[in-house]
Amino acid sequence: MEWPWDDDDDTDSLFDEPLAARDNAAGTVQASGNVECVVNDDDDDDADSLFDEPAASQSICPSALADDDTSESSPATIVARRSAAPIPGLHFDDLSPVPEELASSVLAQLTTQYFSRQDGPNQIMLFTRPSDSLPAPLDLLLAAISDLLRPSLPKEVHDLLFAPRGDGCARQAIVNRYAPGEGIVSHVDLLGRYGDGIAGVSLGAGCTMSFAPVEEGDGEPCGMWLPPRSVIALEGDARYKWTHGIAARSYDIVEGENGSSERIERGTRVSITFRWMLPGAHVVGDA
Ligand SMILES: O=C(O)CCC(=O)C(=O)O
Numbered sequence: 428m429e430w431p432w433d434d435d436d437d438t439d440s441l442f443d444e445p446l447a448a449r450d451n452a453a454g455t456v457q458a459s460g461n462v463e464c465v466v467n468d469d470d471d472d473d474a475d476s477l478f479d480e481p482a483a484s485q486s487i488c489p490s491a492l493a494d495d496d497t498s499e500s501s502p503a504t505i506v507a508r509r510s511a512a513p514i515p516g517l518h519f520d521d522l523s524p525v526p527e528e529l530a531s532s533v534l535a536q537l538t539t540q541y542f543s544r545q546d547g548p549n550q551i552m553l554f555t556r557p558s559d560s561l562p563a564p565l566d567l568l569l570a571a572i573s574d575l576l577r578p579s580l581p582k583e584v585h586d587l588l589f590a591p592r593g594d595g596c597a598r599q600a601i602v603n604r605y606a607p608g609e610g611i612v613s614h615v616d617l618l619g620r621y622g623d624g625i626a627g628v629s630l631g632a633g634c635t636m637s638f639a640p641v642e643e644g645d646g647e648p649c650g651m652w653l654p655p656r657s658v659i660a661l662e663g664d665a666r667y668k669w670t671h672g673i674a675a676r677s678y679d680i681v682e683g684e685n686g687s688s689e690r691i692e693r694g695t696r697v698s699i700t701f702r703w704m705l706p707g708a709h710v711v712g713d714a
């Protein structure tokens with residue numbers, strides 16, 4: 428079996444499509460046990476980089492690009508809601524956060540392992556082979572959010588997100604670290620790589636996630652505040668017919684009490700996004 432990172436000159440590379448290029452994109456691969464880890468960690472103009480595609484669909488923006496955007500029509504002036512946006516397939520329950528002890532322990536372990544250098548990577552992609560598990564902290568987090576969401580999700584949605592796959596699908600976890608002022612360009616997660624059922628956890632600081640329909644007229648764009656330790660799940664329309672993104676700002680404007688709004692300064696946020704690779708999408712070339 429050949430893995431995508433075995434040959435990053437291959438035009439069939441997993442990363443030929445705009446995936447997750449960030450301002451400091453390059454791409455080195457570290458292997459640890461059964462998990463492959465792609466680290467996005469320095470400036471690189473090399474066209475053979477794993478991340479050499481233009482950042483059209485997903486890119487993390489450096490603060491210089493869009494911070495301090497105060498124009499009236501800018502997303503900064505959209506007041507983010509605190510409850511789930513009315514988008515079919517978007518699941519969000521602010522009342523069931525990841526337990527504090529687990530959240531701090533996972534955040535500490537991820538920070539030590541991947542983000543210990545200030546000028547180091549801000550994005551880590553971890554791929555398992557089908558039937559293997561993720562590194563321990565992420566595996567624990569995944570099990571915890573599966574338990575947390577079980578009571579509030581329809582069974583078929585819970586199964587889509589968490590049930591072990593018999594179809595050879597591999598798990599992918601992407602860990603993003605955002606300093607205040609950084610965001611991610613609005614996008615739909617790659618259709619040719621990832622399946623349905625995406626779960627995201629916010630650790631450290633919160634942020635506003637923006638949503639907009641892919642087809643104009645399918646709904647109103649909106650912002651949703653994701654507090655620290657919250658979990659969001661996207662499936663169906665929310666995964667396929669709506670974009671999600673995070674404006675590159677150092678603060679958010681969020682619904683307050685009694686119709687008021689409040690300004691919340693951003694802190695460093697670490698997000699973990701769990702996805703399924705499509706059957707066979709982890710294999711490149713001849714299997
Ligand atoms: O940071 C987040 O919560 C979103 C990350 C994301 O959308 C992605 O990596 O595709």
Ligand SMILES: [Fe+2]
Binds near residue numbers: 614615616671
């Ligand atoms: Fe995404």
